[in-house]
Amino acid sequence: xxxxxxxxxxxxxxxxxxxxxxxxxxxxxxxxxxxxxxxxxxxxxxxxxxxxxxxxxxxxxxxxxxxxxxxxxxxxxxxxxxxxxxxxxxxxxx
Amino acid sequence: xxxxxxxxxxxxxxxxxxxxxxxxxxxxxxxxxxxxxxxxxxxxxxxxxxxxxxxxxxxxxxxxxxxxxxxxxxxxxxxxxxxxxxxxxxxxxxxxxxxxxxxxxxxxxxxxxxxxxxxxxxxxxxxxxxxxxxxxxxxxxxxxxxxxxxxxxx
Numbered sequence: 001x002x003x004x005x006x007x008x009x010x011x012x013x014x015x016x017x018x019x020x021x022x023x024x025x026x027x028x029x030x031x032x033x034x035x036x037x038x039x040x041x042x043x044x045x046x047x048x049x050x051x052x053x054x055x056x057x058x059x060x061x062x063x064x065x066x067x068x069x070x071x072x073x074x075x076x077x078x079x080x081x082x083x084x085x086x087x088x089x090x091x092x093x094x
Numbered sequence: 095x096x097x098x099x100x101x102x103x104x105x106x107x108x109x110x111x112x113x114x115x116x117x118x119x120x121x122x123x124x125x126x127x128x129x130x131x132x133x134x135x136x137x138x139x140x141x142x143x144x145x146x147x148x149x150x151x152x153x154x155x156x157x158x159x160x161x162x163x164x165x166x167x168x169x170x171x172x173x174x175x176x177x178x179x180x181x182x183x184x185x186x187x188x189x190x191x192x193x194x195x196x197x198x199x200x201x202x203x204x205x206x207x208x209x210x211x212x213x214x215x216x217x218x219x220x221x222x223x224x225x226x227x228x229x230x231x232x233x234x235x236x237x238x239x240x241x242x243x244x245x246x247x248x
Contacts, residue, residue: 041183042180045179045180045183046180049175049176049179049180050176057172065111067110067111067112067164068111068112068227068231069231071111071112071115071116071160071161071164072115072220072223072224072227074160074179075157075160075216075220078183078186078216079217081183081187082212083213085187085190085191085212086209086210086212086213089194089198089205089208090205090206093194093198093205094205094206
């Protein structure tokens with residue numbers, strides 16, 4: 001009930017000042033966008049590097065090839081975080 | 095890898111392929127940057143062009159830092175490399191965040207231009223390099239001689 005009352009109060013405030021409500025919502029969602037966008041790449045990079053290290057330890061003669069593909073894999077995975085980051089700066093600052 | 099301790103003692107010596115890959119991407123970035131700046135300038139004006147140049151520089155510094163971290167730590171131990179990549183990811187995102195926060199109130203910044211340039215430059219350079227790498231893996235005879243063949247020692 002308390003949560004419902006808070007929502008009703010927020011809705012009333014938003015109706016009174018739509019611009020402030022929009023800014024508040026943008027700030028909150030910017031944090032969520034960046035945070036959520038960083039989780040997946042973090043897991044992905046950990047998985048890529050873990051498997052690459054395992055492959056290099058098992059087959060040292062292929063280490064050069066594994067490192068090259070690992071580096072590219074890391075950079076591609078990181079692109080997801082960067083997209084989330086760009087959404088963050090556009091929501092928060094633009 | 096039967097012995098887990100080998101992860102801590104194994105190190106990679108010899109050439110660093112990620113440095114070679116990054117060098118290629120930096121050269122290509124320098125080739126593509128004027129075009130991107132021109133396009134951003136056309137869409138967002140002079141502010142967009144400057145912001146686009148800043149975005150290109152950020153992406154290239156990000157790639158160079160990633161390669162430096164991997165190549166340095168791989169010579170020490172594989173476990174350290176793993177840790178450095180994971181924490182380096184956080185550090186590099188933090189550096190980009192700090193760079194954007196520092197310039198966000200400048201008169202010349204255009205955030206949409208900066209954001210678009212970061213995404214386009216990052217993905218564009220990666221796909222451009224991926225074509226080269228996949229071709230050199232599929233046809234090793236055509237691989238450039240400057241590529242890094244790494245040796246491993248425990």
